[in-house]
Amino acid sequence: MSKRLSAIAPEKVPEKASGVLREVHVAVGVIIRDGRVLIARRLEHTHQGGLLEFPGGKVEPGETVQQALVREIAEETGLKLIESALQPVIGVRHDYGDKRVFLDVWSTDIAAGEAHGREGQPIQWLLPRDLRDADFPAANRPIIRALQLPSQLALTGRDVADDECGLKRLQIALQVSQPPLIVLRAPALAEQAIAYNRLAQGALALCQSNSSELMLHGVPELMDRHPQAAGVHLPWRHASQCQQRPVAECYKLGVSCHNAEQLAHAAAIRADYAILGHVLATSSHPNEVPLGWNAFSQLVSAARLPVYGIGGLSPADLPQARQCGAQGIAGIGFWWA
Structure with a gap:
């Protein structure tokens, strides 16, 4: 608490x-x-x-x-x-x-x-x-940002390996659950601009027909190709290179963070939210020590922007995250399974 x-x-x-x-x-x-x-x-x-x-x-x-x-x-x-x-x-x-x-x-x-x-x-x-x-x-x-953001931020899973497979999987997930805000994360396509952009174009059409907003994942320049997207979420490696907000205020800007310094940088470049983790132990990062709720709460309390917890969390953890002052939870499993 x-x-x-x-x-x-x-x-x-x-x-x-x-x-x-x-x-x-x-x-x-x-x-x-x-x-x-x-x-x-x-x-x-x-x-x-x-x-x-x-x-x-x-x-x-x-x-x-x-x-x-x-x-x-x-x-x-x-x-x-x-x-x-x-x-x-x-x-x-x-x-x-x-x-x-x-x-x-x-x-x-x-x-x-x-x-x-x-x-x-x-x-x-x-x-x-x-x-x-x-x-x-x-x-x-x-x-204002906290009021305009949902309490759950949905991320696509690692099985998004190409546009045909990824779009089919996204369509199924949207039929089961309609999260208001989705981050199109596709690690296998991160360095393949053509493939990711093709996937993003199809994903935008699916999300628009299901009343969901889509955030792109990667470099800020993705917004130049897909101005109809809700915004872009920056991995820390890209956010760390920014000295000011890299997209217009009309778009949402998110940043992945792991510590207080990174949260401070996200606020300094006027990000609209940050994802912080991992909070609990996860099978995807078995050798990394999780933050735990106490450390997570302390980091959130010092942050100057809305923060989502990620890592080992489910909707059942949402009340705990909120009591820690977080915007809510982010993740894959609660909607992509």
Whole structure:
């Protein structure tokens, strides 16, 4: 279970003391009703005034983040939350230059009452797909990504050896399970651009007919050939060569990571998510020591982007991954078997 579940706010300190900015612990609520998220507009005289925000506020000394969120949401919107119904989404640390914040984000779809801006702030309910980075403070970008990404990321298996075999196997898998987001990983074709591109073209047509989005796997330049794809997932060997985001913001960008430094690099190039593993022991990597849930949780808590756990995981492990602050799980077996 995540340490965040029982975290008590530290003693209150000035935001700036002896010339050093102190980190402000902020409880942030993602309140969902009928598929829409409650959004408020910050008052003009406040920090980042005029921008949109997820409701919440500072965690006071002696409070858990859940207690703070229940109190703040009631004060700001009149909605009544239940502590036990709050689920962790993501933790985001951000330095604005004049303020450092830790956004401790929790979600719920159980909120009693009708929302209204009790402090004079306009509020509205928006679909996650309608949330735009430019309308929010910069620290909110990972939160928006977390809301726009699924909890399970599907990867194709190693048996994708050519386009005919691969497409037949993908069609069968899609008939059994329709994951919203799929990474077209084909190790046997990684260095054969013509074969992989032919496979990708057919896979895109299959996914579009099944309402699934397809991520390509490999170099960023794949997007030039397949602009209709949802985005590209970079193996670490390719991500490590990037000094900035290598694809446009309209595409999703994922990175495979194995440690804190790689996660930091993924965030620095503005990746939308990372895959981290392996979490548990796997038959595919019998000689590698797994991270384990504790180390995985610590790495996720320091990451500045949504993180999927991979390696030895099944849908039964999704609650554990979420309690560790992860976006969810990624893998092959839960849909490709």
